[in-house]
Amino acid sequence: MLDIRPIPAFADNYIWMIVLPDGGAVVVDPGDAMPVINTLQRLNLQLTAVLLTHHHRDHNGGINQLRDWAKSNGQSFTVYGAVTSDYSDVLCRDGDTVDISGLTSPVRVLSVPGHTLDHLAFVVDNALFCGDTLFSGGCGRLFEGDAGQLYDSLAKLASLPDDTLVYCAHEYTLSNLRFALAVEPQNQCLQDYVKQVNNLREANKPSLPSTLGTEKAINPFLRVDTATVHAAVAAQAGQKVPDEVTCLALLRRWKDNF
Template sequence: MIQIEALPAFNDNYIWLLQDAESRRCAVVDPGDPAPVLEWLGQHPGWRLEDILVTHHHHDHTGGVETLKAATGARVCGPASEAIPGRDLALKDNAVVRVLDTDFRVFAVPGHTLGHIAYFSDQPATPLLFSGDTLFAAGCGRLFEGTPQQMHDSLQRLAALPGTTLVYCAHEYTLSNLRFACAVEPANQQVLARFEEVSRLRAENRITLPSTIALERLTNPFLRVEETSVKEKADERTGALNPTPSAVFAGLRAWKDKF
């Protein structure tokens, strides 16, 4: 049974550490900084880092890969269409990679970057999703390389996963994302309740992750672009009618970029 722990890095990144206590094997997702992982391994003698999973090429997700690979011999898995340092296994859409005796399916989710991938497994009792910088708790990543249509399609693909799926994204952005969600849907009681809860957690310096797909469907404006109230707010902000869900998404993302 996989246990998951967050290793904080930089100002707001999380490196996800997957652990199999029985075999004392572990894996990490998006190690932008090697230090937190090496520190954990130093505090847990006898454990072996077996795999490094990478979602996309940005340095805050890959900066520690080569150091960790050199120190542990871990296999590096990452998107086939991006330059990932030390990569051993190039992953394309719908590939399956086995990590800690668990199969993870790869989803191509372009938008934040063109080659961004996510890792999903429905083998545990509660499904797991490592979404990198595509789907955040109550938000989504900026469009550095892809188009609004690509990101909208990527988010809809993730939103279609089982509602119980635990969402492990790569940054502690939840509070700022919910401030924006409150602006988009000021009458959404689920958004307001989540904002209150997350405000309390952050005041106590506590992590707000993982989320769930079900919670994101209720409170993430970027997954709610077909809701009438969300479309009307996007139309108001852009000063024009947004005829398609991807156009609503584009309006919301442009607004969030300046929020």
């Protein structure tokens, strides 16, 4: 089983670190270098690889400082990212698999446009690192892509096994769940999950990882195929909802203004 640890950054980011048995570490979306450097030094680890999900600065802003720090210590690491990223040493495309020293299985690459056009997700064993595409109880804003792209991306992620662990990049869960309750107030699974997350946050613990099985039961953006979400969206928008992509677009607009 992977040893995955959260490194808090900024107000609500998580930089995820996979601690490898050989003393190496793989880091996902290091938007800030110093929390990563401090963790590497505290655990006496060597950074061997970085996975970048997309180009927003709170996800890639620490790369150059990490490279300078590694070089000063006689080390180096490989950055795996989108073909559009200036930081990428290895250009990743949908369906690629990459081998990283210290990981017992290859990393699978998924293209998941919507939040940004070049957004990637990475699957390592049963762990999904999905950046800002899927959040617990929510999804990322449409900064570059459209609702059709986001719908396909979420469907791609939802096709993974239900026990897949979801490591998204922000602690947005409670805020997302408040919106989810507005959409599906009678959803018992959602009500139970709110209690669970409240307990975790009151104990100052991350709400993550979630699981895809949980998200399919509580996340309205993965439930646009249900009658309850359709009805709620239609009532809020004051219009008919002819299909799931339209439902997702209207749901995202509702959340943007919630």
